[in-house]
Amino acid sequence: MRTPSTIPFSEFIRKISHVPTDEIPRNKIRTLMIHNGLRCENIHSATLPQRWTLSLIKAVLIVTLSTSFVMGVNIGGPNVYNSFIVPWTRGYPFPCQKDDETAQWIAQVWWKCDYKKTLLFNKTGYYYLPTTPMDKQVWERFTDAIHTICFVSGGTVGGFTAKYWYKYLTRRNAIVPCMIYQLIASILMIIPLYIYHGYTRGDPDRKTIRETFEYKEIAIALFYISRFLSGLSAGMSCVVTTIYLMDISPRTMRGNIMTFHQLFIVVGVLVGQIIGVPWLFGQHDKWNWGMAWVGLFSLAGCFLIWTLPESPRWLVQERERNEAAVSLRHLRRSNLIEAELEEIERQEASVTTQDLSFYTMCSSTRFRWPLITSIALNAIQQLSGINTIFFYSHEILSALGFVKDRFYWSVISTGLINLVATVVTLKLVESIGRRPLILCSLGIITFIMVLLCIFIQTYLSIAALILMLIFIAVFALGLGPIAFVYPNEVFTIDMRPAALSISISANWLCNTLVTIFFPVLSSIFQGYVFLIFCFWCLLAFVLLWYKMPETKRKKLSQIQAFW
Template identity: 70%
Template sequence: MSKTSNRLSNSIPTTTIRISTMHSAVVAPTTFQYVNNHQGWTSSLIWAVLVVTFSTSFVMGVNIGGPNIYNLFIVPWARGYPFPCQKDEDVAQWVARVWWDCDYTDISLWNITGYYYLPPVPANRQISQHVIDAAHTICFVIGGAIGGLTGQYWYSYLTRRNAIFVSMIFQLLGSILMIIPLLIYHGYTRGDPDRNTINQVLENKDIAIALLYISRFLSGWSAGMCCVVSSIYLADISPRIMRGKVVTFHQLFIVIGVLVGQIIGVPWLLGQHDKWNWGMSWAGLFSLAGCFLIWTLPESPRWLVQEHERNRAAESLRILRQSNYIEAELDEIVRQEATAVTQHVSICSMFTTTRFRWPLLTSIALNAIQQLCGINSVFFYSSETFSLIGFVEDKVYWGIISTGFINLVATIVSEKFVELFGRRPLILYPLGIITFIMILLCVFIQIHIPIIVLILTLMFIAMFAVGLGPIPYVYPNEVFTIDVRPTALSISVFASWFCNTLVTILFPVFRSIINGYVFLIFCVCCSSAFVLLYYKMPETKGKKLSEIEAFW
């Protein structure tokens, strides 16, 4: 038997496949074969996944998990009260007592200038102040929305590796700028500062706060880009039968970053009055390393085929598969690209073309509900929520870390589930459970039973992690043809970050108005998404695009 026959012996039987384009149908040759060469992990593939996910996805997770804890210090600092004892929350005051000798019981000898306590916010300004206090997080998610929407252009006009490199540069700049604010505007004086000290400290306040916002915006832009360029690169370099598993590593390393960011933010490490800038910038070291290590990775074989560089694509596949028998897989990529529409597909045409409508709407729905289920109300505001329901002192930190830990465990489990059970069940069943959990959260937050609220929060995170966490990144890569995938993924990621922005801005506002009943809003969003996805989301596991399109 010839070598070619050996290489194709595991291929699926050949059939004639009709692939629709925007204007007509293209009939693939009868020799078109979907290769199943039973390839698994190789050291080259593992190295590529680790470099990309550690330098982009992991860093994104740190930027999500860390600020939740540092808000205890950032909020008074941004309001213009940067001294150690100027804290108004129980947890922040506990840190100030233990690490800065602040005495909140007898202030007769301290409060000479009135700068010891954080002044209360007037009732008529509380809602607007909540939005201002969340400004640095809002900058992050706005940057993410822009990065996600523009990701398709970086992806299309640069090589895959270059696009990832650009996202690392944004994060590296953001990390450098994050170091500066606390160096030029800080109050490290113990006790009650005198008026001269106060005036000197406040001189660079506006510049420092502006640098904080710019830094968070750049970090968000990098995060939004990585959701597009990193996930597509991972899909491009993975064997087709492993694509879902490999792409979910993007989500896995995000949640690892969330947990590590939470741990680094405890007061025993960098969660203190004079160290939070380092706690929010250290992850840039991974981006810096990635800027060098990215060039050790092979370029995307699919991108090289699109650029008509078959020889380089073959070499890239040999490195990734660590095998010389790659011709069958390369031929499959070439044939898939040959059937793709060669003209540019605009965002408008994605919505107006019948063929793309339901794949796009379900992708948007998945990415939107990923945020509108309320997950980032936990990761951005859990320190405040746990404090409000009765957790005190260090118990708040253990509660926060437990959310990151259960998120990681459930995400690891989802690595097995996503290929075992498929995409559709892991979305619908958890969505139904999350809807019920939201109702219970409303009840138990109102009656202040902290331990039950924590248990329900952990259950919510676990349900999120097994489905809504990874699948919104996998699904668009499976329901769109190669030519429209960058545009479709950018629109989907933009929807995720846009909804993230809404949650970031509105959650503290609604919580201050309706308290625990704010979770009813997430309940309505989850139930609405469940109905839409039940009727319009197909199963994509192991299916060819023609089979998926037949669902609609």
């Protein structure tokens, strides 16, 4: 009698690949294994091919590059252009009209501005950027941030309205409007600097100045509309992209695959920061292209999206079992999809399409805590203060003494550490789990915020920069990706769009509040402003300690049993 051998499942699949049937029922697997002299300790898992395939890689890359990556560029890029955008929107568009040290350094090197001799020939205010009176500084800091406020406000609207696209479109097709928004935004971003600019070298004459300001209001309006549409695309992508990635993922790989949404946001942030250096697009007459070029990825996505399979889970919900099987075969590159298809059908069998209000979801014992914890995770992702680093690092680093070329290297260092930590998370999210990563992140961030207040107030610039880098790394290990993963895991497929839209709206709403109030609060409290973020992290830690379950590799019924 032959002794069964233990071999990898992938080898077992190759051994039985000669079987002509398209779907091998589960009760046939054991027979085939015994016939081939094989032994597998987990027959159920043997029926579920859990591995990367070319089709799965293609789907993840196309979707994340045309949505998540674009979102990242729109977050990381504008920060390095602020020294050009702020004077431009204030009405000082000429290259030498700069007031911070880094911007003046660029003007000296690339535009031959001589700030030592301005009194000799500054007849038209070419070098002049007036000092804002103390009583108007808070309001001016608010107006300087309007373009960022437009972006995060658009994200709030995009996140909340994303669920409505699913009434008319499929899981895959709902991603297309997200790309179209960004494509329009990129086109609109190109125009402003061509109709309102001051490219003149030297002291401009009165005629040049008059012609420069002719279309100023139109240009600034187009700029703000473009930023709003970019935000609309970004907010929507946090819903439609993560839902699609969730639906095409094998259960044991869903945390890993969904982390790619955050990974490509982080890659986009870094690329946006690199593109914004003065040696590339970070100059007086090029920053509009530095913010518009990413629309090429959205344009490519509009065509490539149609080569991807539809969500198998959505097809099951639509009672299109054959089409769901075809989609699964395409994604798994295997005919052994029957067991996974049956698992999906069991999970969705009791689901009935509902359109519940926010109040009903909160009052229902079935949805209350999944929704509250999802909202808390997304809210604390922003209330942790992460985007004060990416939106306002120009001001923070300049105040700490990082100017001229040192400013750009310090900004890029934040993007690099964010990327490295996110790559590490791809492994940790499936090995350690969601709950430990979130709780550890919140605990460490709380401690970091206290130290950051001390170092900023005592002007320990290098120590403060190191703390900022540690903060970014710790954020990327937990709060960054899991806030998008978790809501997709705790709701059924019919409730997922509505629940995720509410959670993402909370994310962008808190982002908007931080964007609006951080410049004001930092003017009032200086470095102590970070204690506000410390308070919110502590509050979230307590809530999630008691009410957040572990979702790693668990079925929905197992997760819901926690509450």
